[in-house]
Amino acid sequence: MNFVSDNIVGASAPVMEALARANAGTMPAYGADEITRRIKARFAEIFEREVSIILVTTGTASNALALSSAVPPWGLCVCHREAHVIDDECGAPEFYMHGAKLIGLPGEGAKLSADTVRAYLDGLPRAAKQMPPKALSIAQATECGTVYRPDEIAHLSAVCRDHGMALHMDGARFVNALVSLGCTPAEMTWKQGVDILSFGATKNGCLMAEAVVVFRPDLAEALEHRTKRAGQIISKGRFISAQLEGYFAGDHWLDNARHANRMAGLLAEGLTRLPGIRLAWPAEANEVFPILPQTAADALRAAGAAFMGWTEASLPEGEKVGPDEALIRLVVSYATPEEEVRRFLDAARAALSRQAAE
The missing domain is CATH 3.40.640.10 (Type I PLP-dependent aspartate aminotransferase-like (Major domain))
Structure with missing residues (x-):
């Protein structure tokens, strides 16, 4: 992932x-x-x-x-x-x-x-x-x-x-x-x-x-x-x-981009359906920037997901990342399989469920 x-x-x-x-x-x-x-x-x-x-x-x-x-x-x-x-x-x-x-x-x-x-x-x-x-x-x-x-x-x-x-x-x-x-x-x-x-x-x-x-x-x-x-x-x-x-x-160039954008859309839609996750900005191309609990971000990394943390400098007015939250960047490509997106969403769901049970 x-x-x-x-x-x-x-x-x-x-x-x-x-x-x-x-x-x-x-x-x-x-x-x-x-x-x-x-x-x-x-x-x-x-x-x-x-x-x-x-x-x-x-x-x-x-x-x-x-x-x-x-x-x-x-x-x-x-x-x-x-x-x-x-x-x-x-x-x-x-x-x-x-x-x-x-x-x-x-x-x-x-x-x-x-x-x-x-x-x-x-x-x-x-x-x-x-x-x-x-x-x-x-x-x-x-x-x-x-x-x-x-x-x-x-x-x-x-x-x-x-x-x-x-x-x-x-x-x-x-x-x-x-x-x-x-x-x-x-x-x-x-x-x-x-x-x-x-x-x-x-x-x-x-x-x-x-x-x-x-x-x-x-x-x-x-x-x-x-x-x-x-x-x-x-x-x-x-x-x-x-x-x-x-x-x-x-x-071919257009088909590649359509696939990448579609994977970003699936990722964005799936994440925003999970409790405690919101998007910093709309997913308009092939990047997704969720704000999520820090414990969930840590659990995702432990599950094998690789991604980058991101800066808060351009957040919408009134939005901020809390002390127990993380803003991360997820980038998909023309070669990202849908199954990989769904595995990430499953891992995020599992991390949030564990957090809620603790």
Whole structure:
């Protein structure tokens, strides 16, 4: 019963089969191969317009390179205070932005509201000593498993336009948010004003395949050179492209995310039916954040369940974790079997029953 993350599982069968096919014979290096050309065309189909694509191996590289194209060294990037780019990437965005700064703002469920961002920006002094805001970065889905609706993205984009900023989307769990909303990739990105996207695939069935998808041509101008300097233009680049070819074939990527989201829904529904357990935030993608008795969390670990504790920083107003409670994160993946979810729920039920009998 391992619910630590969705990147603990291997690659899906279609992805591995595509890699095996790409391994046969010889192909041009450094992204000049036919598979990479096909994948770039496929991204244009998926997003319903011409886009610039950079293929990389990690989400950190994708985020750092994307932000480096939008924020100069003297600039400021605004994000949520719990965003992955500010909390979990060891300063990589600042490093590749050559000294630019990230500033984190509060927001329930790790989501930023347009009002919060606007109030912060309007309060900044306009002087040479102040780093000017150049980009806003939002995560879709967020660190708390919540999802921005298209209209919320559009409102944030309007704030960016009013302040001359680019809008970046960290899409490590892009497709989980996509199937949750039931919209198209275009409707969740550039049609709402997103300028540049970090498109994640590793968490949803690939081995190591991410992409920077650029909707605003001026942001793409130097990105290839930045990518080379970052060591992310891979000589055998066809193996990134091949993963994505297997990933997209037959809507496999969407099917993977639908399964993961469905498992999260089962987990969330089952937990909230148990006495003494409530959700910190709605389960809108493939993560579930229950608040439960500490004794139950301990019993679940003793029963073999693996999961992470989580921060209370973005809890809804009026919600708090009691001294005898724990807030935990449960992440399901495309490969999580339903039986594993039901075993976890049975273990939670048994732990609560033992507690009630004591």
